Amino acid sequence: MADPNAETPAEYDFAQIQSKWQAIWDKIEPFRTEDDSRRRKYVLDMFPYPSGDLHMGHAEAYALGDIIARYWRQRGFNVLHPIGWDSFGLPAENAAIKRGADPVKWTYENIEQQKKSMKQYAPSFDWSRVLHTSDPGYYKWNQWLFLKMYEKGLAYRKDSWVNWCPKDQTVLANEQVEDGVCERCGTPAEKRKLTQWYFKITDYADRLLDDLDQLEGHWPAKVLTMQRNWIGRSFGADVDFKIEGREEVLTVYTTRPDTLFGATFMVVAPDSDLAAELVAGSTPEVQRAFDEYLKEVQKKTEIERQDAGREKTGVFLDRWAINPVNGQRVPIWSADYVLADYGHGAIMAVPAHDQRDLDFALKFDLPIKMVVDTRNSEDADSAEEDLDPASTRIALHGEGRMINSGPLDGLTKAEAIARMIELLEKAGTGRAAKAFRLRDWLISRQRFWGTPIPIIHAQDGTLVPVPEDQLPLRLPSTEGLDPAPKGSSPLGAATEWITTKNPVDGSPAKRDPDTMDTFVDSSWYFLRFLNPNDDSRAFDPAEAEKWAPVDQYIGGVTHAILHLLYARFITKVLFDMGYVKFTEPFSALLNQGMVLMDGSAMSKSKGNLVRLSDQLAEHGVDAVRLTMAFAGPPEDDIDWADVAPHASAKFLARAWRLARDVTSAKDLDWTAGDLALRRVTHRFLADAPGLVESFKFNVVVARIMELVNATRKAIDSGPGAGDPAVREAAETVALALSLFSPYTAEEMWELLGYEPTVALAGWREADPELLVEESVVCVVQVDGKLRERMDVDPNSTAEELEKAALGLPGVVRSVADRKIAKVIVRAPKLVNIVTE
């Protein structure tokens, strides 16, 4: 490839180097992954939306992921590093609504543009495996997955309250509601009752929580915490209350069964079936009052509902329950501080020991009964303090002994909980139970640009799966279809498409008009990369066994919960179905930080937008990539105002000049080279792998700079450009830079006389003999204060060091006439003389 007649340019020219190597790489495709006998690594970057051009955030993420992929390749692994596009979803649809663009055309044009920018950015992707989730060849397998889950009862329909944006006239996913407002238009979200499709993720709640332990140390602690919070498991008890005038009992979930003697009223969620049923059996006055209350509750936005400080509201249902432990009659109320979809949608209220119940009791003048004595008997002050919640308006959460609780009196909280569960189980009126904050995953969307749900609705309402051999069920043409949101799916208006026949008996039927949440697409895409063009199955289980799970996943912390939780869930489902042999999709996770400008996220409206294309034009791809790596720890945010891409460019030019200046021929004997420089080189070779593997990319870059500086010095004022150690060091710089700045590294490699590509040249092992220092500095302290230094043999013994140290003039002076109590020696680096 190297043209021996080509003259070495006098100066580093990144633009020329970029276009030269891009063309060559396109031809030789160095990163196409074929299977072989080497050890494997699957390195995956979260795939992008086709949202126009690449931006600074992409630049950071793909630079970091590429360092890892390129590192493992240099280490001799067979690396799979694919890329694709998460190409269904809102961006395309928004463009269609706003500008009347065809979502299909818009999407694929954007992908092409992004692909071009991406290639220039030079990540080492296997371009032969590109996939787009909006291809029928991909979403066919979403439909297949849906049908498999439907078969197992893991996909189901239910009527439920969902988020609704009144301006966009559409349902919103939980993730599209931020702080109670629609993330797109800022309109406060409302609630609507609609029949929707769900995936039964709650069936997997325990496993999703417990398996997080396996990821400890391999995933950011922050993400693990967020997932644990999101799943939100709690342990407690279910308690059955008899209801007067009703056959069935009212079951409540509580984490504090120990306080059952203090339950003075019950509350049911107003939007629950239970409330409606209880009201139906009540007086007409109650029914009127309740209907009015329910209407009010439904008018509330998410923001209002989530405000914990808001005044409690509710209505008395004029129905009564019987406390199973003491036979007491307790009134049943309905209030919106109780949620219909948590626990059983009903609670026992213990106002003395729960702030929410207390607020409610005080507002509606309900009885308050203390059952825990929270006074600390050892503390006289607190014993005298007035703790009565009725007057302090503060519920008592503290620990203490049970009171007013019959058989529980005198027990501690833990004892009382255990005892109460025992009693309830014996009496058959309750049992140990747990509850989760996690809700089932709402996957249907009233959207055009997504995977059609492969279900047919028969005339009698029966649901019939589309037969597997009829997949993919393709989206209809957008021609004549209005994509604007109208409160129902645009597919419903595609008359020809929606009208079909029942595959069972041929009777007239309709297709399901909804499409799937795009998080379904991304929950298994890492498996599709293994054989993206296989028409016969979603993925090949044999390939999955070879490559999966993903060894290293890289992406933003924005997906800490949703995408990662969904992918974990689907992986477990596939495991249960026998398609994969692992239960976690991503063995290790790296979250890169954000790229900021002047302390805040970049945005056009703030006027602090830094365009990636401008940065690339000014400093070059390699300098931008290097800046991303050098800015600091990868998980930290980068403020572009604090970093210096021009300095990265300057450094790359400096590195490049080393290769230009080397005068020796390749394949010479390095061992004849300058020892001091060789030590720097081999110290680097020994340290860099550990640094890369612990993601200390900024430190690795600093170490390359150190090596470059030492090599420069050797050329200018040391053994000179012809010394073998100089060549060895320059080659090492090229190899190391191949992780960060592939164009410059490739150019250096060629200048040094090698064929492309440096990316596959292989890491060099450090020579252990060169890692041993000739002498080390031993610090001598007296009473912890630094007094002297000595150059010593690294193999010196403690006795030798102690003896030498005690004879040093600075030590003698410091010790003076004090007695030496002891001498601490950490050979060979430190001696500390402690006086009395």
Added chain:
RNA sequence: GCCCCCGUAGCCCAAUCGGCAGAGGCAGACGACUUAAAAUCGUCACAGUAAGGGUUCGAGUCCCUUCGGGGGCACCA
């Protein structure tokens, strides 16, 4: 309100097990090269680790308190 993470030079950041506070870079000063400038090469300066207390022969590192910054959860019974 509860929980977690972080405060090192003017700035971005390093500092295996507790063992010389500085690897690297930015910005700065000075010098060499140059008619001059740019580029390049070289030299230099700058903090005692947010504050206070404790453990230790020895603390940036471990423990406690306070201050400052960031994040997560929050009517989930």
